[in-house]
């Protein structure tokens with residue numbers, strides 16, 4: 557039995573972690589800008605944007621603070637898939653667009669996976685293009701899905717040794733749970749993935765040195781499902797009604813009971829969320845470097861290719 561005195565939880569402060577990542581990125585962005593290659597993000601919203609307003613504002617604020625220009629493009633709810641794909645192709649072709657973010661949800665008649673796949677992989681700053689997901693399977697980890705990268709970054713910040721670590725990932729969605737499992741395997745962890753058909757979640761989670769939860773069900777994981785001293789990375793974002801009828805944002809873990817037994821825990825809000833935005837900025841810097849190299853090598857190889865105005869050769 558572990559000594560309870562040694563198990564005082566440590567909150568993993570996502571805002572502080574994000575601030576340190578963003579500070580490092582600012583220097584790299586200044587260099588890109590000095591090099592005539594200022595990064596620029598385009599955020600695409602379609603139809604009713606109320607649900608995503610806060611996310612877009614956070615992305616814009618962070619981007620502009622560190623020197624990335626951020627443009628919001630809004631498209632009408634009734635736009636067709638073909639029209640939307642054409643708009644994305646135009647952004648793909650523009651050397652002045654570094655990355656394209658498709659804000660979710662999109663109207664039901666549009667296939668978000670198809671739209672995501674229409675983004676050129678060099679401009680896939682969300683890391684959700686099939687090519688980016690595939691790269692993770694091949695252990696190429698520089699650019700990946702932002703939430704998954706942020707979640708694994710949180711675990712790394714504990715200082716725990718990842719090689720050989722027993723990790724349980726609860727939730728196996730394409731954009732969160734599965735990529736987390738691949739990123740962790742690349743780090744040498746032994747990964748168990750649980751989902752809605754897992755027979756007994758607690759049997760798995762109690763064995764784990766670290767538990768990642770990405771489900772969308774408040775209170776799914778409670779303290780008695782956690783091994784004392786384990787790291788708990790809570791990715792869920794849920795709105796629930798508070799005692800006075802006010803809306804509260806909570807994760808998938810019962811924070812109070814998990815905090816009592818966990819060695820580390822991410823709060824919601826203020827945990828994985830801000831680091832996810834920092835990963836979007838990091839992917840943008842990676843994309844800008846890749847595009848700069850691509851355009852400049854094309855220019856060097858082909859006399860007919862011109863480096864666009866404002867993008868020095």
Ligand code: NAD
Nearest residue numbers: 703727728729732751752770771772791792793828829832
């Ligand atoms: P999703 O609906 O695509 O997938 C949910 C997953 O949970 C599935 O794998 C399903 O099998 C599993 N599941 C459902 N019920 C379960 C149960 N009772 N026990 C075990 N597993 C169960 O969701 P998603 O897009 O992966 O998002 C998951 C959560 O993460 C949501 O709350 C979402 O808001 C949040 N999220 C957070 C961020 C962030 O930046 N922090 C980003 C994306 C999503």
